[in-house]
Amino acid sequence: MEKISVFEGVAAPLKRSSVDTDQIIPAVYLKRITKTGFEDGLFAHWRAQEPDFVLNQTIFQNAEILVTGPDFGTGSSREHAVWALRDFGFKAVFSPKFADIFRGNSGKQGLIAGVISESDMEAMWAAIDANPGIQAKIDLPAQLVTIGELSVSFEIDEYTKWRLTEGLDDIGITLQNEAAIAAFEAKREAWRPKTLPAKGV
Amino acid sequence: MSNKPITLAEKLWRDHLVVKGENGAPDLIYIDLHLIHEVTSPQAFDGLRLAGRELRRKDLTIATEDHNTPTQDIHLPIADLTSRTQVQALRDNTAEFGVRIHSLGDKNQGIVHVVGPQLGLTMPGLTIVCGDSHTSTHGAFGSLGIGIGTSEVEHVMATQTLPLAPFKTMAINVEGTLRPGVSAKDIILAVIAKITASGGQGYVLEYRGSAIRSLSMEGRMTICNMSIEAGARAGMVAPDQITFDYLEGRPHAPTGAEWEAAVQYWKTLQTDEGAVFDAEIFIDADKLDPFVTWGTNPGQGVSLMDSVPDPSSISDSSERAAAERALEYMDLRPGTKMKDIPVNTVFLGSCTNARIEDLRAAAAVVKGRKKADGVRMMVVPGSAMVRLQAEAEGLDKVFKDFGAEWRFAGCSMCLGMNPDQLGVGERAASTSNRNFEGRQGKGARTHLVSPVVAAATAVRGTLSAPSDLEA
Numbered sequence: 001m002e003k004i005s006v007f008e009g010v011a012a013p014l015k016r017s018s019v020d021t022d023q024i025i026p027a028v029y030l031k032r033i034t035k036t037g038f039e040d041g042l043f044a045h046w047r048a049q050e051p052d053f054v055l056n057q058t059i060f061q062n063a064e065i066l067v068t069g070p071d072f073g074t075g076s077s078r079e080h081a082v083w084a085l086r087d088f089g090f091k092a093v094f095s096p097k098f099a100d101i102f103r104g105n106s107g108k109q110g111l112i113a114g115v116i117s118e119s120d121m122e123a124m125w126a127a128i129d130a131n132p133g134i135q136a137k138i139d140l141p142a143q144l145v146t147i148g149e150l151s152v153s154f155e156i157d158e159y160t161k162w163r164l165t166e167g168l169d170d171i172g173i174t175l176q177n178e179a180a181i182a183a184f185e186a187k188r189e190a191w192r193p194k195t196l197p198a199k200g201v
Numbered sequence: 202m203s204n205k206p207i208t209l210a211e212k213l214w215r216d217h218l219v220v221k222g223e224n225g226a227p228d229l230i231y232i233d234l235h236l237i238h239e240v241t242s243p244q245a246f247d248g249l250r251l252a253g254r255e256l257r258r259k260d261l262t263i264a265t266e267d268h269n270t271p272t273q274d275i276h277l278p279i280a281d282l283t284s285r286t287q288v289q290a291l292r293d294n295t296a297e298f299g300v301r302i303h304s305l306g307d308k309n310q311g312i313v314h315v316v317g318p319q320l321g322l323t324m325p326g327l328t329i330v331c332g333d334s335h336t337s338t339h340g341a342f343g344s345l346g347i348g349i350g351t352s353e354v355e356h357v358m359a360t361q362t363l364p365l366a367p368f369k370t371m372a373i374n375v376e377g378t379l380r381p382g383v384s385a386k387d388i389i390l391a392v393i394a395k396i397t398a399s400g401g402q403g404y405v406l407e408y409r410g411s412a413i414r415s416l417s418m419e420g421r422m423t424i425c426n427m428s429i430e431a432g433a434r435a436g437m438v439a440p441d442q443i444t445f446d447y448l449e450g451r452p453h454a455p456t457g458a459e460w461e462a463a464v465q466y467w468k469t470l471q472t473d474e475g476a477v478f479d480a481e482i483f484i485d486a487d488k489l490d491p492f493v494t495w496g497t498n499p500g501q502g503v504s505l506m507d508s509v510p511d512p513s514s515i516s517d518s519s520e521r522a523a524a525e526r527a528l529e530y531m532d533l534r535p536g537t538k539m540k541d542i543p544v545n546t547v548f549l550g551s552c553t554n555a556r557i558e559d560l561r562a563a564a565a566v567v568k569g570r571k572k573a574d575g576v577r578m579m580v581v582p583g584s585a586m587v588r589l590q591a592e593a594e595g596l597d598k599v600f601k602d603f604g605a606e607w608r609f610a611g612c613s614m615c616l617g618m619n620p621d622q623l624g625v626g627e628r629a630a631s632t633s634n635r636n637f638e639g640r641q642g643k644g645a646r647t648h649l650v651s652p653v654v655a656a657a658t659a660v661r662g663t664l665s666a667p668s669d670l671e672a
Binding site: 016017018020022023026027028030031032033034035045049069070071074075076077078079080082097099100101104105108109118157158159162170171173174175177180181184185188189190191192193194195196198199200201 | 219220229231233234240241259261262263268269281283284290307309320322324327332333349351352353355356359360362399402403429432434451452453460462466498520522523526616617637638640643644
């Protein structure tokens with residue numbers, strides 16, 4: 001995974017709360033078996049039905065930073081929601097509250113899910129509205145996002161931050177514990193189920 | 202080891218801890234059972250291949266096809282090319298990695314969360330994961346069922362563990378006796394309406410109290426299933442004799458001395474006297490009505506006896522805005538009686554409410570009656586086995602005589618990945634779990650209901666309780 005430190009990109013406001021993953025990418029777009037190419041499904045219903053939807057506006061076509069209302073990414077566990085955001089070009093999403101599974105999925109894919117206060121969310125929306133197309137600067141090590149004169153700090157858990165800044169792969173980290181996993185397995189009770197050999201077939 | 206009283210969730214965590222995380226790192230937790238399906242696994246298998254990694258425990262892994270499989274003409278090749286490709290990818294991947302699979306047409310095929318319990322693979326005291334948020338269903342057995350994303354699916358395939366941050370715990374106390382016509386679905390819809398669709402975030406919920414204890418395993422599964430709709434990572438019910446009776450004799454349930462050892466351990470899986478939950482709520486089962494949603498998230502629900510709420514009465518500004526937006530999408534006006542809302546479609550199915558007990562309850566309501574004109578009712582059993590059992594009991598005939606469509610098993614119209622979708626502007630009473638915008642089809646409107654409310658609604662054509670029907 002690529003190391004993430006400081007970067008800049010156009011910030012787009014998504015002024016909605018409770019954006020569930022069915023809105024981020026409807027189920028009909030989940031049938032691909034590749035890990036890329038999901039950008040066409042991103043907010044597909046809203047992009048199709050609402051001409052004024054934020055990502056339909058030319059100035060936000062290349063947005064890389066999304067500032068959204070609370071309860072972003074609720075519902076289905078589909079990691080495709082993160083892939084769709086990433087494939088569209090987003091590198092960071094800021095919200096006062098993320099659903100747990102979405103936040104976890106983001107961390108695995110190098111998408112920053114930064115938690116901000118509601119007042120900072122309003123201030124970021126205002127800063128973007130005052131100057132649409134403005135670039136935001138993200139400083140992951142310092143946990144700071146800067147839009148023009150506005151500087152806002154965001155929360156991200158220490159472990160995810162460390163992994164993202166170091167560009168580390170989760171599986172690789174876990175496999176360093178091979179001996180502990182094997183020891184755990186060795187004392188696993190006999191009654192615990194096994195799928196093989198198959199019974200009841 | 203300290204003797205501090207701890208909760209059920211904390212016991213499961215303790216008993217699956219492989220490595221304790223230090224300096225802010227998550228704990229490494231062992232996974233007992235990994236369920237997979239066609240939608241969230243292909244990229245995980247690809248990841249293993251690219252990294253040259255093995256699937257560590259194929260004997261703790263099982264696959265089924267459910268999300269985008271058709272529910273009619275299942276003997277034919279899947280018509281939709283992308284769905285067919287995805288299902289074929291699962292068949293190829295499971296063959297290559299030696300994973301057991303129950304494909305369309307197999308008697309053990311069905312919705313992954315119905316298949317695990319019916320095979321006896323789901324049992325108390327396990328950690329169970331699946332690339333599906335409704336994995337919380339399995340918590341009904343006193344196990345920790347966690348929905349995960351595809352990267353985590355790959356992680357479990359490669360290591361049989363997951364790095365997880367500890368959860369907080371919340372007790373959901375439901376005391377009393379449900380009135381006739383009120384069921385497990387109404388309890389969970391009332392819970393979510395009370396704590397909101399994000400109120401469970403960061404928590405494992407433990408459902409407790411006399412109303413929960415008296416529920417069957419099917420009812421407990423319905424409740425745990427929708428824990429994620431309150432934002433929780435998991436939901437649980439402590440195992441008891443009802444759990445053991447459900448499990449005993451199932452294909453993968455332990456036998457002989459192993460059964461005895463298991464039950465002895467399972468009986469310890471209770472929250473200790475004096476253990477403290479991080480949060481606690483209370484629901485009075487005696488006073489509960491059938492519940493139904495009016496909005497576009499599962500927390501936007503009311504008693505079926507009530508009316509569509511007025512957003513201007515909501516004090517929180519973002520909740521008020523969400524309610525206004527929901528009413529616009531749902532094409533509803535404040536003050537309209539819920540029972541005056543007409544539907545085009547009734548969907549009886551999904552991992553929430555498509556087990557045999559759900560089908561029996563709905564069949565008892567529609568038996569000898571005729572479906573309302575202009576209403577379409579689809580009955581989709583949760584698994585091929587449930588379908589077979591229902592047919593053995595003659596339930597298929599009851600539904601067909603009533604005018605409903607009798608389908609093959611799968612996720613179906615719960616999420617409309619297969620051809621079972623609602624059209625733009627269509628309105629459904631659905632026994633599924635999500636009333637999100639567009640969930641059951643682009644522009645479609647969903648009211649979440651229990652199986653008996655679904656059945657009564659199909660009789661009258663408007664949202665109804667069984668008590669609204671003439672004798």
